[in-house]
Every structure is written in C-alpha cells, then in structure tokens.
Amino acid sequence: MSIARHFVLAAGGTGGHMVPAAALAAELMRRGHHVALISDERGVRFPGLFEGVQTHVLPAGRLAGGPIGWMRAASSMIKARSMAIELYRAFKPAAVIGFGGYPALPALLAAFNLKIPTAIHEQNAVLGRVNRLVASRVSAIATSYADVARLKDAYRGKTHLVGNPVRDSVLALRAKPYPLLEEDGIFRVLVTGGSQGASVLSKVVPDGLSLLPISFRRRLQVTHQARIEDIDAARAKYAELSIAADLATYLPDLPEQLAWAHIVIARAGASTLAELTVAGRPAILVPLPSATDDHQTANAREMTAAGGARTIEQRNFTPVELAKQMQKLGLDPTALQNAAARARSCGRPDAARDLADLVESLEDTHGDMPIGEARPIKFGDQAVFA
Structure with a gap:
C-alpha cells in the first residue's frame, strides 16, 4: 500500500475539465491519499463530483478583451498565485496536477515557484491553451489520445498516453x-x-x-x-x-x-x-x-x-x-x-488508474531526478513515451 500523501488538482469550471479531475480524485482517495481541488465558482458547483474533497476557489481572469482585459487577467493571476502559494505551504502537496482551464494556470505557477512536482492532463486531441503555456515547465504530460496536435516533439520524453478518466458509474x-x-x-x-x-x-x-x-x-x-x-x-x-x-x-x-x-x-x-x-x-x-x-x-x-x-x-x-x-x-x-x-x-478504461500511477511517481522528482524529466513508466498495455 502506498504512503498517504497530499495532492492538489486544478481545473477550469467546465465538465470537460472537471469530470476527469473528479475521477482522478476518487482513485487517489481510494489509495488513501488526501486531495484538494482548485477551481472557479462554476467548478465547485458541479453536483456530486467532489464529495470528500477540499475545494478552493481562486480568481482566474481570462486572457481576452484586449489590453485592458489582459491587465485585469494578469492582476487576477498574480493574486491567485499568491493564494495558491499560501495553500501549498499549509497543505504541503506532493504534486499539483492541472487539467486545463484558466484556474489551473495560477495553481501551476505557484507550484513552479515552490518547486513542487507538477503534471498536466490534456483531455482533447489538441493541446489546450493553458496546457501549452506550462508544458515546458511541468514534470509530466498525460494525454488522452496517441496523437495530440500542438504538442511539441521536445516534450515527447515526458509525455504519457493514459486516456481520459471517466466516472466509476x-x-x-x-x-x-x-x-x-x-x-x-x-x-x-x-x-x-x-x-x-x-x-x-x-x-x-x-x-x-x-x-x-x-x-x-x-x-x-x-x-x-x-x-x-x-x-x-x-x-x-x-x-x-x-x-x-x-x-x-x-x-x-x-x-x-x-x-x-x-x-x-x-x-x-x-x-x-x-x-x-x-x-x-x-x-x-x-x-x-x-x-x-x-x-x-x-x-x-x-x-x-x-x-x-x-x-x-x-x-x-x-x-x-x-x-x-x-x-x-x-x-x-x-x-x-x-x-x-x-x-x-477505442476506450481506455484504465485511464484513472494509469494517471494515478503517474501522479504517485511524481514525488520522486524531489530526489535524484530533475524537475521536467519523466521516469519511464509502463501502464498496462498502453503506449508510453519515455
């Protein structure tokens, strides 16, 4: 049995981000870990998805609306990153996992600041905007498809095909x-x-x-x-x-x-x-x-x-x-x-299990492996880039 650890999941407030985050949260808690969620007001209102999970709402402006909108978004991001840093100092996560959406960005920036291992999960067959912004700095990238557009070849060594986790039901x-x-x-x-x-x-x-x-x-x-x-x-x-x-x-x-x-x-x-x-x-x-x-x-x-x-x-x-x-x-x-x-x-029913395996391995980056490199992992019969 694995040692109980703390993990933070960060996701934007749409179902496409929240459902896989909830499936990973359930799998990690089954393994005895503690999980906290960072999202926006929409994300924490999804009924029945995050029972037993600490939830935290951070301000996260969208990068839209021209120069004025960008300034407002930057101000929100800076404030949210500071809030996330304070949360991490109290919660002491072993890793922070982003699922895309703007609330994930300050959560990951705070993790970079504190040198906490990180991963991102991409649900779509095209790497999303927030995930593109942080891909170069995260410890691992998990994908749902074998071919993901806008994912640079330079990241192949830390990219793992796991699938998109679904609810137990x-x-x-x-x-x-x-x-x-x-x-x-x-x-x-x-x-x-x-x-x-x-x-x-x-x-x-x-x-x-x-x-x-x-x-x-x-x-x-x-x-x-x-x-x-x-x-x-x-x-x-x-x-x-x-x-x-x-x-x-x-x-x-x-x-x-x-x-x-x-x-x-x-x-x-x-x-x-x-x-x-x-x-x-x-x-x-x-x-x-x-x-x-x-x-x-x-x-x-x-x-x-x-x-x-x-x-x-x-x-x-x-x-x-x-x-x-x-x-x-x-x-x-x-x-x-x-x-x-x-x-x-085409289904990948072991996605939650395989993603949880990857997440549990991230704490090893505190030791003999630099942040940004991925330890080779074999997930069942799924293809893994290592």
Whole structure:
C-alpha cells in the first residue's frame, strides 16, 4: 500500500475539465491519499463530483478583451498565485496536477515557484491553451489520445498516453453488454450536447427523426438534454411529430441513460467521447465548430476512423443528413452492434488508474531526478513515451 500523501488538482469550471479531475480524485482517495481541488465558482458547483474533497476557489481572469482585459487577467493571476502559494505551504502537496482551464494556470505557477512536482492532463486531441503555456515547465504530460496536435516533439520524453478518466458509474457500463435490439423492439436514442447542451441538436434532431420510415419512427424512445432556452420548443416539436421523447436541461442519471441507449447523438467533447468509448456506444457526432483550435473535430477522428461513430460537420448537419445516417446504422442491428464494438475498442478504461500511477511517481522528482524529466513508466498495455 502506498504512503498517504497530499495532492492538489486544478481545473477550469467546465465538465470537460472537471469530470476527469473528479475521477482522478476518487482513485487517489481510494489509495488513501488526501486531495484538494482548485477551481472557479462554476467548478465547485458541479453536483456530486467532489464529495470528500477540499475545494478552493481562486480568481482566474481570462486572457481576452484586449489590453485592458489582459491587465485585469494578469492582476487576477498574480493574486491567485499568491493564494495558491499560501495553500501549498499549509497543505504541503506532493504534486499539483492541472487539467486545463484558466484556474489551473495560477495553481501551476505557484507550484513552479515552490518547486513542487507538477503534471498536466490534456483531455482533447489538441493541446489546450493553458496546457501549452506550462508544458515546458511541468514534470509530466498525460494525454488522452496517441496523437495530440500542438504538442511539441521536445516534450515527447515526458509525455504519457493514459486516456481520459471517466466516472466509476460510466466505467461500470463496460462490463455490461450492448442493449438487446429486437427487430420490432424499442430503439432508444440519447441526445446530449454536453454539460451546457447544444441548440443545433434541438433544432435538427426532431425533424431528422421525423424523416425516418414510419415503422422505425414508431419504435423510437428519445431522451434529449436541451438548453433551457430550447427545451420548450423541442418538446413541442417532438409532440407535434408524435415521437416519444423525454427532455431535460440536465441529466443527473446520464450513465443510466447511456446504459440503455442504442445510439447517441452528441457533440464531440472530450468527456463525451471518453464515456462513449468506455461504454461502447455508437454515435453520430456533431463537433462544435467554434471550439478552440477545432479540437472537437480532432477528438472525433479516432472513434470515427475505427467505425464506432459517424461525424457530421455542423454546416452539413441537416434533418435529411441525420435521417440518412440513422438509417444506415439503425435499420441494421448487426451494423449497429459492430459499431458499438468498434467504439468500445477505442476506450481506455484504465485511464484513472494509469494517471494515478503517474501522479504517485511524481514525488520522486524531489530526489535524484530533475524537475521536467519523466521516469519511464509502463501502464498496462498502453503506449508510453519515455
């Protein structure tokens, strides 16, 4: 059993950053360690993710808004770094791990100041802005994809492919079979735009499903997560089209919904992709075109190339195109089950374990290894750069 240590996790307040941080926190606490979280006001409000974890809110301005905005952001960062330094002097972390997002930046800067070992985890297939800023100084870089754009070759020696950690409730789905799909049985569709929903899905999906053959349409049971400003119109549209649908602005039981879904229509956020591939659920993906560096399109490539998903650019995401892709998959149970298996083949269910192994190894950098170099580590059958 490992010696109990203190670890600080720092993440911005979106689900894509917070969910993997929560999964790592749970794994570290199972190993007997103590964990503290640094985030912003949004991050500490995620329900049920960080039970038993100390939480700290730091000011973290965004690097936007021109010269005045930059000055304000710099002032916030300096204040947040000072607060983090005081926290570390009391908490004495063995390592600080950043998951991206602006609150992670002052937390990592404070760790550099005190020469505390550090790591960053990149959820997307493109290295994020904050992670790019600190990549040269951290002790280790953990990635979710084998190919990560904007990750310099110079960092390869400290880069480790671990995957994107998911919640235990999602991980449990990997042991369950793909839901039985009978020829005339209910066909369950899950529609989700991520933690904040997606208006385009609410506008296109009902009309797209209405174009399916009537014998197929009558079998549909839809669960749709919609933005609060879209939900009433989407609910009315499903009712008008006589499509059975349950709508909500938030799905607290998302793992349960994912368990029975035959197909998922979704954005291509990092956590969504990780959950789909761990659970083994085929999907129609509509990447968010405004995502920084178009990272959602990059995220979708691996699962799509494997045959577990079909990707439709938002500009081409029309009711006709959606209906066409639904028929290609949904009308052939064998094709759908094959797609589920191919989606599952992209999953990395040991991501939380492997990331925790990496994090536990970081304290060794206090001894005979300089900060910024990585000790070679083998994580199961996952590829490791060392």
